[in-house]
Amino acid sequence: MGERTVTTLEGRGQAAPHPVTEEAEDRTGQGLWPRLRTPRRPRFWFEILLIAVSYWAYSLIRNAVPEQKAEALGNADLVWQLEHHLGIAVERSVNHAMNSVTWLIIGMNYYYATLHFVVTLGVLVWLYRRHPGRYAATRLTLFAATGVALLGYYFFPLAPPRLMSGGRFVDTVLVHHTWGSMASGDLKHMSNQYAAMPSMHIGWSLWCGLTVFALAKLPWVRILALLYPLGTLTVIVATANHFWLDAVGGTLCLAFGLAVARLWYGALPYALPRRVAGMATGPALAPAKP
Template sequence: MASTTNMTVPWEEPDWSSAPAWKLPGWAEPVMVASILIGSMVLTRRRGYRIFARRDYNILADDFDSARSSDDLLARDFMMGRDDDSIDSMSTMKNPPKKRRCCGTAVYTPNTSRFADYYHSRILQRFPFLIEMFYWIITYAFYRSTALLSNAIFSKTKIWDIAQDHALSILEFEQYSWLSFLWPVREREVQQWFMHGHQTFLTVLNRSYALIHIPGTVGFIAWYYYAAPSFNTFARVRRTMTLTNLFAFIIFIFYPCMPPRFLPQEYGFLDSVGHNNAQSVWMSGKYVNSLAAMPSMHFGYSFCIGCTLVYHSGIFRRTLEPGEQRKSKPWAIFYILLGIAYPCWILVTIVATANHYFLDACVATLVATAAFFCNKVFFVLIPLEDLLLWCLRLEKPIPTTGYALRR
C-alpha cells in the first residue's frame, strides 16, 4: 500500500460561517426516548385485559399458550420422544415442563404458567412491549462494556495509536487497493463539498447524526412491533438487529478504529458535530466507545430498517402473511422510497460529518446480512430465558403484534 503521507493535505482552519445547531438540554434526548417507549407500551397494550382481575384472559383463545416462546417455531412439544409411562405421568401434571431443543439436545425447563396470576406477570400481559424494552436494555449494556473490554485487552499498548493505525489502513485500502474503484469519491471530498457553500445542510446532517441513531431506531422497533403482520416477522427483524449489534461489538473490542474526525489535522477532516455543538448525550461519557468506527452501526441499523420497510411494502412478495392485506399503491411506494432514502441519508450523514469511512458502511452491510441468515442462533438462549423467568416468577407475555390485523 501507499505511504500515508500521500493522504495528507495542506490544512488550514475552515471558515465556519453557519449558525451552530440548537443544542438540546441534557435531559431532552432521554425524555424523547422514554416518551417513545412509554407511548409504544400504551399503544401495543392488550386491550380488554385487566391487571387486577384474576383469570381475566380477554384475548384470542387460539393465541394463548402458557409455554409460548419468543417464536412460534419453538412450540411446546414436551410429549415427543417420551415412552408411554412418561407420557402418562406428565399428562397428570398441572404444569408440565417445557421441552426445548438446544444444540440438538432436548432440554426440559420449568413451566412458568403457574406464575400467570402474579401481579407482575399480569402487568407484562397487559403491556407485552415491556419484554422488548428489556431485550434492548441488555443489548445497550453490552455496548457500554465494549470500551472497557477493548481498553483492558490493549492495556499494555497504546490503544489510541492502534486505533489510528487501523483508521489509516482503511483509508489506504479505499484509495490504493484493487477495490479502490468502489470508492471513486473520498470521504474528505464529501465533507469539503458541504463545508464550502453547503454548511447549512451540514448543520442539518450534524443534528441528524446526533438524534436519529438512538431515538430513530427505538422508534422503528416500537412502530414495527405494532405494524408487523406477525410476531414471527417482528422477532426475525429484532433478532437480526440484535445479532448485528453483537457482531459489531466483537469487532469494536478487538479492532479499535478511530473515526476520521479524530485523525490528525493534516488528513483534512473536521469534527463537524462537535464544532457545530450538536453532540448527543449518547455520544459522551466514559463508557461510550469513541474508537468504534468499524463497522458503522448507524448504517447497519439503517440498512436493516430500510430492508424491513421494503419488505413491509409487500411489492416484492407474491403472497402475504395470514391476516395481512395488500397495501395501496401510494403506501407501498412510500415504504419503498423511505426504505431506500433512509440508508442513503444515513450514509451521507456519517461520511459528511467525518464519523465513518465508506468501508465502515460496507462492512456493516455484510454484518447485517450475516446476522439475517444466522439470527436463529438466539434460539439456544431460550432455555436460559425460561430459567430467568422462573427465577423472577414471571410468565412470559403473549405478544400483541399483528393482533390489530387479526381483529
C-alpha cells in the same frame, strides 16, 4: 381429536366455544427445540426491559474496549491507503463540500446523533404492533448484528477520519458547536472514540430500511425506507465519522444477523407469518350460553 367438553358453574357437558385447548395441547407435545424456534407473541414489558438492558450492555462493552489510540490511528492510515488503492477515497471531498453549507452540516450532525435511536425504536414498535409473528426473528437479526460488531471494535480499533493525523478532515461537531457525536467535544470522554469499524449507523439503518421495505404496503413508505440508509451513508461520511469501508463492515454485520435469524427460525424474518399461530385476529368469541 374429538370435541372436548368443559365444566361450568351453570352446568356440565357443554362444548368448548373454540378449540384453544387442542392447540395448546399440540404445542405442549412439541420438543424443546421446535418450541424455541416457534415465534411467540411478544410481551410489551419484556421487550422494553430487553431492549433497555441490551443497549446498556452494548454501550458498556463498546466503551470498555481499550481505545488503543496508536493502533487505531495506524489502522485509519491503512484503511485510507486501501481506499486510495480502490479509487473510493473521496470522503474528504464530501466532508469539505458539506461543511461549506452550514445549515446542511448542522442538520447532519443532529441526524447522526439522533436518528439511529429514534428510527430503530420506531421500527421495533411498528413490528411489535403490526407484525408480531415476525417481531422476534427481526429483533434477533438486529441483536445478532449488533453483538458481532463488538468483535470489530475489539480486534480492529479504528480512528474516524476526523481524528486522523494530518488527514485534513473537518470535525463538524467541533466547528459548528453541536452535539452531533458522543465522541466529539465535551462528550468525547463518555465514548470510545476509536470504535469506527464497523459502522452500526449503517447496520441499523439498513435493518430499518430492509424491514420496512419488505413489509410495508404503501409505495412511498417503501421508497423512504430505501432512502434512509443512503441518507445515513451520506451523513456518516460528510461528518467525517466513518470511512466508506466502515459502512461495508456494518453491512456485513447485518448479513450475519440475518443468517443467524435464518438458521434459528428456518426462514428469513420477512418470510414468517405476520401473526403468531393461535393469536386472535378479531373480537373474542363470546362464551356459549347455557
